[in-house]
Amino acid sequence: xxxxxxxxxxxxxMLAQIGVESFDGxxxxxxxxxxxxxxxxxxxxxxxxxxxxxxxxxxANDHAGDFAMFLGAGAYHHFIPSVVNHMLLRGEFYTAYTPxxxxxxxxxxxxxxxxxxxxxxxxxxxxxxxxxxDGATSLAEAVTVALEVSRNRRKxxxxxxxxxxxxxxxxxxxxxxxxxxxxxxxGRGELVDLMEMLDSNTAMVAVQYPNFFGQxxxxxxxxxxxxxxxxxxxxxxxxxxLSLFTPPGEFGAxxxxxxxxxxxxxxTFGGPYLGYFAIKQRLxxxxxxxxxxxxxxxxxxRAYVMTLRPREQDIKRERATSNICTNQGLxxxxxxxxxxxxxKNGLRQVGELNYHKAHYAAAQIDRLDGYNVDMxxxxxxxxxxxxxxxxAEINAALLEAGIIGGYDLAxxxxxLPNHMLLCVTECNTRAEIDRLVxxxxxxx
Amino acid sequence: xxxxxxxxxxxxxxxGVNLPAPDVPLATLPEELLRDDLPLxxxxxxxxxxxxxxxxxxNYSIDTGLYPLGSCTMKYNPKINEDAARLPGLAHLHPLAxxxxxxxxxxxxxxxxxxxxxxxxxxxxxxxPAAGAQGEFAGILMIRQYHIDRGEPERDIILVPDSAHGxxxxxxxxxGLRVQQLPANAAGEVDLSALREACSGENAQHIAGMMLxxxxxxxxxxxxxxxxxxxxxxxxxxxxxxGANMNALMAVVKPGELGFDxxxxxxxxxxxxxxxxxxxxxxxxxxxxxxxxYLPGPIVRRKAEADDAATNDNGPGxxxxxxxxxxxxxRLKAFAGNFGMHLxxxxxxxxxxxxGLRQVTRCAVLNANYLRETLRGEYTLxxxxxxxxxxxxxxxxxxxxxxxxxxxxxHALDLSxxxxxxxxxxxxxxxxxxxxxxxxxEPTETETKDDLDKLxxxxxxxxxxxxxxxxxxxxxxxxxxxxxLDEARAARQLHLCCPTARPSA
Numbered sequence: 001x002x003x004x005x006x007x008x009x010x011x012x013x014m015l016a017q018i019g020v021e022s023f024d025g026x027x028x029x030x031x032x033x034x035x036x037x038x039x040x041x042x043x044x045x046x047x048x049x050x051x052x053x054x055x056x057x058x059x060a061n062d063h064a065g066d067f068a069m070f071l072g073a074g075a076y077h078h079f080i081p082s083v084v085n086h087m088l089l090r091g092e093f094y095t096a097y098t099p100x101x102x103x104x105x106x107x108x109x110x111x112x113x114x115x116x117x118x119x120x121x122x123x124x125x126x127x128x129x130x131x132x133x134d135g136a137t138s139l140a141e142a143v144t145v146a147l148e149v150s151r152n153r154r155k156x157x158x159x160x161x162x163x164x165x166x167x168x169x170x171x172x173x174x175x176x177x178x179x180x181x182x183x184x185x186x187g188r189g190e191l192v193d194l195m196e197m198l199d200s201n202t203a204m205v206a207v208q209y210p211n212f213f214g215q216x217x218x219x220x221x222x223x224x225x226x227x228x229x230x231x232x233x234x235x236x237x238x239x240x241x242l243s244l245f246t247p248p249g250e251f252g253a254x255x256x257x258x259x260x261x262x263x264x265x266x267x268t269f270g271g272p273y274l275g276y277f278a279i280k281q282r283l284x285x286x287x288x289x290x291x292x293x294x295x296x297x298x299x300x301x302r303a304y305v306m307t308l309r310p311r312e313q314d315i316k317r318e319r320a321t322s323n324i325c326t327n328q329g330l331x332x333x334x335x336x337x338x339x340x341x342x343x344k345n346g347l348r349q350v351g352e353l354n355y356h357k358a359h360y361a362a363a364q365i366d367r368l369d370g371y372n373v374d375m376x377x378x379x380x381x382x383x384x385x386x387x388x389x390x391x392a393e394i395n396a397a398l399l400e401a402g403i404i405g406g407y408d409l410a411x412x413x414x415x416l417p418n419h420m421l422l423c424v425t426e427c428n429t430r431a432e433i434d435r436l437v438x439x440x441x442x443x444x
Numbered sequence: 445x446x447x448x449x450x451x452x453x454x455x456x457x458x459x460g461v462n463l464p465a466p467d468v469p470l471a472t473l474p475e476e477l478l479r480d481d482l483p484l485x486x487x488x489x490x491x492x493x494x495x496x497x498x499x500x501x502x503n504y505s506i507d508t509g510l511y512p513l514g515s516c517t518m519k520y521n522p523k524i525n526e527d528a529a530r531l532p533g534l535a536h537l538h539p540l541a542x543x544x545x546x547x548x549x550x551x552x553x554x555x556x557x558x559x560x561x562x563x564x565x566x567x568x569x570x571x572x573p574a575a576g577a578q579g580e581f582a583g584i585l586m587i588r589q590y591h592i593d594r595g596e597p598e599r600d601i602i603l604v605p606d607s608a609h610g611x612x613x614x615x616x617x618x619x620g621l622r623v624q625q626l627p628a629n630a631a632g633e634v635d636l637s638a639l640r641e642a643c644s645g646e647n648a649q650h651i652a653g654m655m656l657x658x659x660x661x662x663x664x665x666x667x668x669x670x671x672x673x674x675x676x677x678x679x680x681x682x683x684x685x686x687g688a689n690m691n692a693l694m695a696v697v698k699p700g701e702l703g704f705d706x707x708x709x710x711x712x713x714x715x716x717x718x719x720x721x722x723x724x725x726x727x728x729x730x731x732x733x734x735x736x737x738y739l740p741g742p743i744v745r746r747k748a749e750a751d752d753a754a755t756n757d758n759g760p761g762x763x764x765x766x767x768x769x770x771x772x773x774x775r776l777k778a779f780a781g782n783f784g785m786h787l788x789x790x791x792x793x794x795x796x797x798x799x800g801l802r803q804v805t806r807c808a809v810l811n812a813n814y815l816r817e818t819l820r821g822e823y824t825l826x827x828x829x830x831x832x833x834x835x836x837x838x839x840x841x842x843x844x845x846x847x848x849x850x851x852x853x854x855h856a857l858d859l860s861x862x863x864x865x866x867x868x869x870x871x872x873x874x875x876x877x878x879x880x881x882x883x884x885x886e887p888t889e890t891e892t893k894d895d896l897d898k899l900x901x902x903x904x905x906x907x908x909x910x911x912x913x914x915x916x917x918x919x920x921x922x923x924x925x926x927x928x929l930d931e932a933r934a935a936r937q938l939h940l941c942c943p944t945a946r947p948s949a
Contacts, residue, residue: 002795002796002800003519003520003522003716003795003889003890004803004804004807004889004890005890005891005892006807006810006889006892006893010892010893011807011810013893014810014811014814014893015810017814017817017818018810018813018814018817018837019817020837023806023809023810025837026806026809026810026813026837027665027696027809027837028836028837029664029665029666029667029830029836029837030665030696030697031669031670031697031702034697034698034701034702035696035697036695036696036697036802037565037695037697037698037701038695038798039562039563039694039695039798039799039801039802040562040798041559041562041563041793041797041798041801042794042797043797044794044795044796044797044799044800045794045795045797047524047795049794050524050528050791050794050795051524051527051528053791053794054527054528054531054534054787054791055531056548057533057534057548057549057551057552057787058528058531058532058533058534058548059533059548060533060547060548060549060551061533061534061537061541061545061546061547061548061549062537062541062545062546063532063533063534063535063536063537063538064532064536064537064538065532065533065536066532069536069538071538071540071541073540074540074778074779075538075539075540075779077536077538079463081460081461081489083460083489083492083493085530086493087493087496087497087500089526090496090497090500091505091506091507091508092500092501092503092504092505092507092508093500093503093505093720093721094505094521094526094718094719094720094721095505095506095507095518095521095718095719096503096504096505096506096719096720096721097511097513097516097518097719097721097722098719098721098722098723099721099722100513100872100873101504101860101861101864101869101870102926102929103861103864103921103924103925103926103927103928103929104502104503104504104864104869104921104924104925105502105503105504105721106447106499106502106503106925106926107499107500107501107502107503107721108503108721108722110447110449110499110502111496111499111721112721112722113449113940113942114449114450114451114942116940116941117449117451117941117942117945118450118484118485118945120941120945120946121482121483121484121945121946122482122484124479126940126941126946127938127940127941128940128941130722131723133574133575133578133724133777133782134574134777134778134779135778136775136777136778137574137578137776137777164778166775166778166779167778169774169775170774170775170776170777170778172774173585173740173773173774173775173776174618174776176585176589176620176773176774177585177588177618177619177620177621178620179620216474216477218476218477242479243482244473244478244479245477245478245479246477246478246479247479250479259778266535266536267535267536267537267538267539268529268534268535268537268783268784269534269537269538269539269546269549269779269780269783269784270539270778270779270780270781270783271539271574271724271777271779271780271781271782271783271784271785272574272723272724272726272782272784272785273778284938284940290722291940292940293934293935293938293939293940294934294939294940295929295930295931295933295934295939296929296930296933297926297927297928297929297930298927298928298929298930299927301446301926301927302446303446303926303929305929305931305934307931307934307935307938307940308935308938309931309935312610313577313610313611313613313614314609314610314611314875315610316610316614317610317613317614317623318613318614318616318617318623319617320610320613320614320617321618322614322618323577323580323581323611323614323615323618324575324577325575325576325577325610325611326575326576326577326722326723326724326725327722327723328720328723328724329719329720329721329722329723329724330718330720330721330723330724331720331723331724333496333720333721336450336496337492337496339484340450340460340485340487340492340495340496341460341461341487341489341492342459342460342461342484343454343458343459343460343461343484343485343486343487344482344483344484344485344486345457345459345486346459346460346461346463347482347484348482349463350463352466352473353463353464353466355471355473356466356468356469356470356471357466357468359471360468360469360471363471378474378477395542396542399542399545404538404541404545407540426463426464429467430467430468433468
């Protein structure tokens, strides 16, 4: 049956060797009144039926294969070279588990070490871990590190309102059992407003780069001010934007976290994604999650192994600072293969394609009557458009034209009704952009 | 030869991708915000392919051999599920798409929520936790909030058996509660008198709940499970079940019916979503009526029948929509969980149906008991009898003592490393902590009797070597890509990043 290989003869033989007459004999310790309930589930399907069922579900969705996609806001439709998927489909990678036995896990270990190295390259940081669940949980884990660094003496966490709204929700959910104050994101505060909130009780300040509205801000002064008050600067960065823009490590970020999904991971309705986490050398022993280090074997041969293990939950138990025990291993592999293929020049080229196409789209839309694009600050591949109608109406009309429109900012930013966050990537052709612009023009 | 690091394959000007030229006018880049250098490697496409293929060949995996890693349920990961995950309407679907644009995906999540609830006897399920550890975190946060809302914030103790997974106590601390550890009795079961003692007197009003793995991490069904649940609930605590071992329970018992208030599922264990070299996992959480309003969100709701009929110009209205439970503990990750794992678990449940899942559990338990029997006599099997002295069977996994009185220098780790030379992945080492020199063995239902026989034969041969030629075990492995590693050096001289990747390098 399905994936079970037992023949009837083998089953009989095995039961006999155990010394029970039937399967039921193996479950004597289960309370009899509750034993062997029927499960009300749909009947079993053959592989052919499963394939048809999954195809039907797939076809019931509007996706980037059939529609021009201009929606981003934390999850992005980017080009993924074919090689990435082929490497992920190597059974040796995807059907292995955590490299507890390093001698037979060097593939996973070295690939993860290479992932860590390339994330250091992108962020300008000294060390990266093997990943967290996603960008939002990476940020939540950064809070734990910042509190630990202050030996839990500092209790204040300052957040920019221009961090992804869901990331801030996750951060609050993670720390609801702790005695800390999370402030700064209720208003429309600029960076200078965050600086004014700093005091000797502040463990960290977190900002997003480019921010949720797509803007790239110079964070040097903020970094200096945060450090002067003795706190940490945590930067949530889109790793693809770092192909072009100054890496946070260069302007003094202490921790850089973010969503690695743009690096070769498909949208997949929100997950699995890749929470990257990079840190300065002096803080590295505070890092949570799995981390891979280089060492040698008995014969002096270079090899890789999970290191700093005593921080982790299976050893430290209730004294561990996080309960994390998986990483996003396969997603980190995707990012490693993606970055290896792209390399120094390819990634820069992708970054520039995003930049140019987004700026072309922004300029075209800004020219339309009734629309206004905020171009007061430099931006990467996302920008805010003030529209003449509610965004729900506009998106419904765009969908009719085969276009998935932008993110309705009024969902979380009440001062931005009729404002849409649009995203343009290397996947959007000029023809698609022109079609978007034409359709918007007809919606005044 | 060691596989070079990707940076060592780099040559200036080489590239592994073929990108389009810009088809729009070029904009001006903001020079003052640009980076100077991007220290990524420069490697050709074929060289990248060979590099990662060669790395893959250094791994042991389910697709290459038996992987009896206890507590991890390393069963076959069906290939059809990988194909499904790559269908464009699933792989290229945006998580913030309008619900009208993703009714297929939302129906899948809705059905999976219901099926998981049915399998475990819970009223409501949230699929958002990204891993088992996040499911635990969700559960303990819900329990905490439940007591706060009832005006009992002083309930801050979670009881955790000493045999528990390390995530259990770590989770309690993360949620801001306190751990009280409970000892096991001589039969490896929850010590009922110690439990009742912990739930009495002054302590009783501080009990928030208990976390329990079932079957236990020793692979044993708790014969007194109903008394355990009653002891905690009778003083106002809630019962959390760690669902890591659900592969032993499907259509055998529903934890919700036994009285558990809450549990997490490990979709990557029981429902065969691939382990991916360490993740992604997926950890749905199920609850009864007491906790349903506290679930992490969003969850998918099917609108009432009356709404189903509603249509608009675009065709049928949305049957499924997102809902944040009214007293939700919040969001535990961005978007709605690891959907790529949800769809694989969905396809897996589809393949089996209810009776099929019962057969999964039966065969998982059969394989574990069979392997255990074949090792009897060669290995010590701790907790082989109930407290009453009766012979007992294990669940889907079992513990052996990986050491021998007549081979004092040989440890469980040596046995494990020697097993690598015999072509098998080792069992879980040194867990659960309550068995010295533990080897936790979980064969899963997808292995044949022949392969179990070969594993048993290897383990018996190693037991003999331990006594007659222990050096073979101390030197092992000798056939793996590398030999034993200097782990102390890795921690002492931290080397976490290739030097050429550092911008300042």
